[in-house]
Amino acid sequence: MQSRIPAPALALLVSALILGLSRPPARADALTDQMDQLAAQQVVSMPMTDWKFHKPDTPGGEAVSYDDSSWQTVAPGFEWPGENTTVWFRTRYVVPATVNGVPTEGAALRFEVGVNDDGQAYVNGKLAGYFHWDDGHFTLAEHARPGQVFVIAVRGINGPGNGGLRHAQMVYDLLGPVQPMYARYARDAQFVSQAAFPAGTRPQAGRVLAASEAQVDMAAIRAHDWTKGAASLAAAQKTLLALAPITRRYDVYYVGHAHIDMNWLWTWPETIDVCHRTWDSAMNLMTQFPDFGFVQSQPGAYAAIQRQYPAEFARMQQEQRRGQWDTVGGLWDESDTDMPSGEGLARSFFLGQRFFKAHFGTYATTGWLPDSFGHSWQLPQLMQGVGIQNFYHMRCGDGVRFSWWQSPDGSRVLKANTDSYDEPIEAGQMTRPWEMERNYGLKEALVVFGVGDHGGGPTRDMILQGREFQNDPLFPKVHFVTADTFFRHLRGEPQTQNLPVVDTDLQYTFVGCYTTHADLKKAVRSSENNLYAAEVFSSLAAMRGQPYPVQGFEDAWKPTAFAQFHDIMCGSAIHSTYDWMHQQLAPAFAFEQSQTDRALAALTATADTRGARPGEQPVVVWNALSFPRSDVVRMTVSDASQYGGARDGAGHLVPAQALDAHTVAFVAADVPAFGHRTYYLSGMMDAAKTPPALAHETGDGIVLENPFLRVTLAKDTGLITSLVDKKTGQEMIAPGQSANLLQVLGDNGSAWDIGYTGERNDLTTGADVQIVSSGPVCAVARVRHTFGKSTFTQDVTLWNDLPRLDVPTTVEWHEHGQLLKVAFPLQMAHPAARVSIPYGSIERPTTGQENPGQKWMDVTEERQETVGTATPLDLTGLYNHRSAVDFDTQRRGYPADLMPAAGVHTYGAAQIPFQMAGEGGPDNIACDGQAVPVPVGVRGDTLYLLGAGAPGQQGGTLRLVRADGRRVAVPFQIGDWVVGGGGRNDEALALNYRLSEAGQPDTASKPHLWIVSVPLPAGAAISQIILPRNPNAHLFALTLGGAARRTPLYGLTVLNDSKYGSDTNGNVFRLTLLRSSHDPDPNPDEGTQTFTYSLLPHPGDWRTAQSEQAGLALNIPLRAVMADAHPGRPAPALAVAPAENIVVGALKHDEDGGGYVLRLFETQGRDTVARLTFSQPVRVAETDILERPVQKRRITTQGRVVTFPVGHDQIVTLRITGLPDANAGQLARR
Structure with missing residues (x-):
């Protein structure tokens, strides 16, 4: 999926048009400014306003001879209705003799176009390339001639909403014969000025650049004295080449790619058409450019191409054998990895890898998930289990470009991260190896280039631009490679073994999903x-x-x-x-x-069912799970009222209860793993042996009670006012609060992002609450709510011999712009949150961050204490930022009068001491590579950071310098100053308000300071801590000490059968149930929704509760089969x-x-x-x-x-x- 962006202004940045580069914000110097200004005067953009339009798609619409005279005439800005439609635009363009009074003879001519959503551009009947939105850039002539004719045809492809011709123009570069020299020199000078040369070579680079610029005769160029201007440019260029022995030590690796979303904004036939066109285009480029490498994942799409385009598939196999086509990923498609089960991911890898082996003779060795919205912690172990050793991703970047990504068991893959998976090829990328050297000791950078979805993949122009860079003797060495080749090179670098180790999952992006x-x-x-x-x-x-x-x-x-x-x-x-x-x-x-x-x-x-007595019905109960379990058995029968009990093979009686006219249920005990237990259904039990009913009413409440739990619901609201674990006597609900609170929250976000509006509707009034079943097997209190056009029915259910409370829920959902959560305020002061993930579990922040989880989420009360001495580090002289002034780059800040005074303060459950700077000057470090000294004799196995990110959660890599001279890289993440996030961040400080842009109190957004615990690798004592270069990560204090010991006391596991999102904010846990986002599907969950969640109180933590087993048990019920009597x-x-x-x-x-x-x-x-x-x-x-x-x-x-x-x-x-x-x-x- 690629982000939709607003249309850019038609005014063009000349440096991008003339110099072929995307210029970073920094300027080289005054000369570069002059060159840009002059170039701006020499570039003319001519709008193309006369277009012929046709809907729908028509064969041959690109042909020069096609008769479009009957088509509608339109101009840029025109829109057409219809989702998933294809249209044509055509025009004929003749190069004029002059533009703006300047002759066009010899000028470079480029066609630029934007279409909502995607397009294919044809020039004189031939495909010029594919593009996405405003990315249509096509060179028509390096040296135009007056009278030259171009027939332009654009095939527009729309997704959701209206389509449109966003802009179209011809762009002339009128610098004349010096244009190539001019552009190259400006590009190379910019490169030298922006490359972060190491200290040893920086003075030389500055001297060479100054000497070179002094040779450029701008006056001659302005006067169009091309001979003199060209000579000065040539001399200046030669001077710059003195730096080539330095710059050629570095490398930039380009990997061709086209990210193709399966059925995102289009149908399956169109998905396959996109694959066909894109992959065919890539293979045509392979023929022209033998060094061009192209990666493609998703065997699920390969299989469709194999069926529909067998010749193309055979060609793909040939290109793979030649080494230009790289089969990557291994998964059946580019899956989400937060929500599929562990086995679901394992089987996707199994299917994908075996497809690659069967049809391409090899397994993928590079994992490839550029666009997925989160990367689960066990993914490295799963990848290693299918032969994948490397991993590339774009989203959920952790601020670390190259690292080892490690699963909790220690399995590692070599990981690369870039900011984009479909970049153009630009000169600004040439400076990236210096960033890699500064951060990781590596002298190479990775660029993944191309255009995804309907954009057609890498283009010929991109590769030609890269070829030009390859031939520039000043630039770093440029290589076109496959992903596998790049990672093989990276693994061969000695510094790779010292890369940071990322020991957590990679989150968060698009939490609404x-x-x-x-x-x-x-x-x-x-x-x-x-x-x-x-x-x-x-x-x-x-x-x-x-x-x-x-x-x-x-x-x-x-x-x-x-x-x-x-x-x-x-x-x-x-x-x-x-x-x-x-x-x-x-x-x-x-x-x-x-x-x-x-x-x-x-x-x-094969089961022995001969033990039935007269009138009894044999029932064989089967357990698919690997552990013995007691759980509910439901059976469909002709008349449920005829059964009142069940007897196991040993003669033990258990009650049975009719749930409705045709469903009878009982709780089967200790059904063996992968095995069965036989029961015999019978009529009514002896009244003396029948357990009492599980529900009764009190004056203002309803009580459900079994040997494990006592649950109290308020009659007027249906909310749970008390939930007691009878084994320990522990009350779970916070005093004065009520749980199982349905909240309908304003949410104007798209499918991707939750957009809280501040509107909140707690369903606490007008509830219809009644006991609808109360027998010896289960009790059900039915709670009905209404809100807007929607109704909510919850059957709060307690079973006689189970320690959990089930809440099967039916929602008739007809809301728009709303989100539904259910809240549980818990009696906890120091909660820790943990959730299940594929084949594991992970700790989550308790800061209100929306978190992904699976079958269970747990909140446990802990007692914490610091082990060993904790020593605050002295940051005097390093503070460079005032928190009260523009903390978040939007002129908002912390209120100075509420911030801690100078001195040592203790924060967090473990009472960790921190040295605070206090107000009156800078009070925090905006990280920019500062070196924090560690006094001799100060040791610890944990570094505690006190700070916050702004805007958003932030992170980076701490480089630890040991006393023996060795360096170790350790990554960290810290939560946003308002909304938190960033992994395990403990709250240190929560203020009542922040300062607005005008310096006024903003009580709607409350700022925090977070404590991040960074475990340190064993080894020699640390003498220095070098902070990352990320000024949006703010640190107020650092403390070195022992790890905090955490003792679990009691907790609550929330199980579910189909939910994935939740948040824990302090002592309040909320499970996210439904959304009604507006884009790209305006009605994603309209209608009836059914789901079940369950509450499992426990002593200790999730381990004591065996939450993993409980979650599986809720999701995979016991299966019962009615049987005749027969021997086993x-x-x-x-x-x-x-x-x-x-x-x-x-x-x-x-x-x-x-x-x-x-x-x-x-x-x-x-x-x-x-x-x-x-x-x-x-x-x-x-x-x-x-x-x-x-x-x-x-x-x-x-x-x-x-x-x-x-x-x-x-x-x-x-x-x-x-x-x-x-x-x-x-x-x-x-």
């Missing part, structure tokens, strides 16, 4: 859950003789993986995309259901231990031959010895995610027990052979 289009998010979650269960049951059934449909599962995983594409799952595509995606998923859902039913029928046929058969069994922190993410058949694949992951951050117990001897071998053999750990087999070490947070894949296998011999290795 965690919620927009809840329908598709629920569909993807459901398909992932269904596929997990179907694969487990089908594997167990294959062990009992039923063939496993390998191809059927692959066919179901492909649309599920495709739906994870970042613009699709994130809700930022047009409406028709979601209709289409649901259609693509429908066969997968049908397969998942039918295959699960077939497998369960086969499994149930011995069947293979599998048990996984320890169940509290080893969880299975997949049990499936091997794709290529006999055996089964078991994928498991460690959930609690501790090293473990895992134990698998089978019903018979087996062989177990480790594989990677692609099911290739690897040997990372020692696997020990003793009889039927297999043990092996699992490191903290690791994902482990195993192949199991020796079990019965109905597929044995049926699959050939692929």
Whole structure:
């Protein structure tokens, strides 16, 4: 997805037109200013106002001879209605003899055009190139001739909203014969003035530049004395070349790319058409430029090209073998990585990598997610598991261009980040290697160039511009490469091993996308859950003789993986995309259901159900998860009222309860992992043995109570006024507050961004609250609310033997410009937030930042204390900024009278001491490479930063200088001074108001100071800390000390079946439920929405609660099958231990031959010895995610027990052979 930007003014920056570069804000010197001014006088832009327009698309519209006389005449500014439409504009242009009285003979001539949204430009019947919005720049003639004729045709392609011809003009450069020399000298002088030469060569560069500029005869050039002017330019250029021995030590690497969004603002046929045209264009350029390298990800699109354009696909294969086409990414498409499950990402990698191997002979080695809106922490480990060693991204840049990105288990990939994934090629990029040298000791820069989506990829003009740079003897060495080639070079650099280590996920961008289009998010979650269960049951059934449909599962995983594409799952595509995606998923859902039913029928046929007494109905309850569990069983029956109890095989009675006329439920206890328990439904239980009803009314409330929880709801509001964990007696709700509070919040944001308007409507009045069910199995208090055109129905449900409170919710959603959250104010003073992520979990800020999470989010009360001595560092002489004056670059600041006075103050739960400067002068450091001295003898394993970012969260790399001279790079992020964010930021200070631009109190926006804890690598003592060059990161104080010890006391885990966004602000947790954004789909979630979230109070933290298991249990319910009485058969069994922190993410058949694949992951951050117990001897071998053999750990087999070490947070894949296998011999290795 590319951002939409407003149309630029038609006035043109001459330096961009004449010099072919995008000039940074800084100016070289007075001479460069003069050259720019003169060039400005010599560039003329001639608007093109006479165009012929035709809608819809028409074949041959580009042909010179095409008759457009009947077409409508229009001018720039014209708009046409119709989403996803294609139109034509045509005009005929004759070069005049003069423009503005100056002869055009020999002038350079360029055509510039902008179309909403994309276009293809044709000149005299030939394709000149593709462009996106205002990026249409096409050279018509290097040396124009009066009377020269050009027939211009533009094929316009619109997405959502109206399309339009935004601007069109001819641009003449009238500098005459000196123009090339003039442009080159201005470009090279600008380069020398802006390159950050190291201290040792800086004086020489300054002397050479001054001597060179003195040789330029501007007076002769102004007088059009071309001979004299050209001679002066040549002499000045020669003088500059004295710096070539220095500048040629540096390198710029250009990687060609075209980011193509799947079904973003267009339909699937158009997506494939874009791929076809773009990839064909790239291969044509490969023929012309043998060194041009081009990268392309997304095998899901490759497969479509293979079907529709087989000859083109064969050519792609040929170019890949020649080394110019680079298959990157490995995922089935450029997926979101925050919302797909861990196994969903693993399978997307599996599908994508095997496609590349099958059709291109190799696996991708570079991960490629330029546009995705967040990058999950376990991604490096998943990438390593499929053979990917490198990673490139643009969004969610962490301020670190090159680094090692590390998953929590320690798996690393080499990561590169740039500000854009579709840059033009410009001279300003030549100075970037000096920035890399200053920050990382590397003398190379990476540029990813091209135009994405309908823009057509890299253009011939871009490559020619790069060729010109290659031939400039003053510039750094310029290389056209593939991504793999660049990373191979980077890995060969000695300094690469010392790059910073980024040890967290990469966030935040477009946080509204965690919620927009809840329908598709629920569909993807459901398909992932269904596929997990179907694969487990089908594997167990294959062990009992039923063939496993390998191809059927692959066919179901492909649309599920495709739906994870970042613009699709994130809700930022047009409406028709979601209709289409649901259609693509429908066969997968049908397969998942039918295959699960077939497998369960086969499994149930092997269970012993002979224990039924007269009048009892055998029911076999199956557990697809890898740990024993007690949970709800729901069955559809003809008459639910005839059942009142259930008996297990040991004779234990449990109550059963009719939920409606055809649904009966009971709580099954301790159903074995990957196994079953048989129950016998019967009539009414003996009244003496029936547990009491779980609900009763009090004077002003409704109480739901079981052995674990006591929940009180207010009768007038339906809100939870008390939630008590009966095992500990801990009240979860903050005193005087109410929870489960639905909030409808004003939100004028697009699909991407939440745009809070300040409007807030708490649904606290007019509620209809009543007990609709109260029996021995469950109690349900139904709460109904209305707001605007919408209704909200919540069945607050407590089950007799479960420690969680379920809240299934139905919303008839008909709001616009609103966002729905549910709030839980908790009785906590020092909360810590953690959420589940793909195959893991991560801590989140408690600053109100909207966070991505998955099946569970947890808030735990902690006790914190600092371990060891904490020493504030002396920043005297380094303060360079006053917080009360323009703190955020928009003239807003902190109120001086509320800021701490000079001296030592302690902040945070751990009471960390900080030395504050106080008011009266500069009180913070706007980071710009300052060196902070560390006194001899001061040591610690944690650096505490006190500060804030503005505007937005900020970060950078701290370079630690050790006493032994070694340097270590450590990245950090710090939250925005108002809204927070930036990872684990503890609140140090919250003020009542900030100062507005006029210096007045602004109480609507309250500023903060945050504490960031930066763990330091072990090693020699630190003598100096060098701050990053990021003046938007402000540090008020630094303290070196021991780590803060955190002791969890109690907490609340919030489970869910389809939600991803949440925020924790102090002691208030909010789950984000629905949005009604306006763009690109104006009605993303109109209609009925159903979802469930659950509350799980616990002592300790998320580990004690086993939140990962609880989240899986809510998402993957027990399955019950009605059975006839029949004897059982011995069947293979599998048990996984320890169940509290080893969880299975997949049990499936091997794709290529006999055996089964078991994928498991460690959930609690501790090293473990895992134990698998089978019903018979087996062989177990480790594989990677692609099911290739690897040997990372020692696997020990003793009889039927297999043990092996699992490191903290690791994902482990195993192949199991020796079990019965109905597929044995049926699959050939692929």
